[in-house]
Amino acid sequence: NQEDLIGYAKQKALKLKEDIRVFSDDSETHEILKIKARGVLDIWSQSYDFTDPNTGENIGGVQRQGGKSLLQDSYSLYDSNNQKYGEIKEDSMMNALIRRFVPFAKLAFPQVFSMNVQGQPSITLTQKINPIIQKLTVQIPDGNQLDRRVVLGAAMILITIEGKQN
Numbered sequence: 001n002q003e004d005l006i007g008y009a010k011q012k013a014l015k016l017k018e019d020i021r022v023f024s025d026d027s028e029t030h031e032i033l034k035i036k037a038r039g040v041l042d043i044w045s046q047s048y049d050f051t052d053p054n055t056g057e058n059i060g061g062v063q064r065q066g067g068k069s070l071l072q073d074s075y076s077l078y079d080s081n082n083q084k085y086g087e088i089k090e091d092s093m094m095n096a097l098i099r100r101f102v103p104f105a106k107l108a109f110p111q112v113f114s115m116n117v118q119g120q121p122s123i124t125l126t127q128k129i130n131p132i133i134q135k136l137t138v139q140i141p142d143g144n145q146l147d148r149r150v151v152l153g154a155a156m157i158l159i160t161i162e163g164k165q166n
Helices: 093-101 148-165
Strands: 008-011 017-022 031-037 047-051 058-064 073-079 082-090 112-117 121-125 138-139
Touching: 008 148, 017 148, 031 112, 031 148, 047 148, 058 148, 073 148, 112 148, 121 148
Parallel strands: none
Antiparallel strands: 008 017, 017 031, 031 047, 047 058, 058 073, 073 082, 082 112, 112 121, 121 138
16 A cells, blocks of 8 residues: 555654654554764764664665755665665756745655665655655565665655755
8 A cells, every 4th residue: 555654753852963763653662763863963964874773783874965965865875884885866956956946846846766776676755745744655666675674764864854954
């Protein structure tokens, strides 16, 4: 079902470093992922680490590409050894510019991101139009073997970081 909830995020308030907890649903009884920013208040090129809350295992993360993200949002995916292995990129440059410079254009042109890892079919993350609650639709093609916790973490970063900017 396209409307199945894959994660519910709880962001700690009044923190200098992003600290996001992801739960299986809105009852917040089963934590499935921790997301922490490495730096303090650095939205330009911040790195976010993903950790399994049950095992403490570092499963990698994402880093915002500051210069590239000025006109078109871009993130690098990195593994538990901090090695880059993929990217997340906003759709067309034209749509990205329209969203940034035309008031309320985001309602007509929702953000669409592609998550690309060599040897894997691309994953598409599409913003749902809702001015109150940030949501994404995640389309994972058959055959994509990327760790679903990484996909979930990346989706939550896109929701929280891009949601604050828009």
